[in-house]
Amino acid sequence: MNFVIQAKKRTVQGSGASRRLRRANRVPAIIYGGNASPELIEVDHNQILIHLRKESFHSSVITLTVDGVAQSVVLRDSQMHPWKPLVQHCDFQRVDSTHVIHQRIPLHFINDDIAPGVKLSGGQVAHILNDIEISCLPQDLPPFIEVDLQNLQAGHSIHVTELVFPAGVTPVVHGEDQVVVSILAKRSEAADEEGEAGATPAA
Helix, strand or coil: CCEEEEEEECCCCCHHHHHHHHHCCEEEEEEECCCCCCEEEEEEHHHHHHHHCCHHHHHCCEEEEECCEEEEEEEEEEEECCCCCCEEEEEEEECCCCCCEEEEEEEEEECCCCCHHHHCCCCEEEECCCEEEEEECHHHCCCCEEEECCCCCCCCEEEHHHCCCCCCCEECCCCCCCEEEEEECCHHHHHHHHHHHHCCCCC
């Protein structure tokens, strides 16, 4: 999906200036990265709020047009009001087609209802991760990574290195190979297995 946001430069900084922008239904934001200096901007509140509610917006290359000049960016951070549906601030990072970026993207789980560990053994799916950090060129950025549970047995897990990634996309693994999802065995079965393992052989 192609996202285009219209923005304007802002020259006044400070909390008072930001409050005035928000009262005018505008959101203070910043663009940084690349070879250019950081740039203070403002965007329409309703437009950015609608986009933030879309999952794909958080894992897409966005066209940000500042006073008529288009830049390719990704969303790096957004700050919301503690209890109101109000966007307080956004951070965007410039990207270009020749430099690899790191981005967190959502995981989509499929076939959990037909997984052997659920359908045949009555186990329960436990999602350990809901998103994952990947490395790729901006044009290769996928909207999500699919996690297929169709062959997952009770008591087994899928790790990050077992996921299928599109060409040009690699996971960023910190430390040990993380578990993405598991199927927990039914409590009675788990207890039986523990009991058998801990039983003392008859003399």
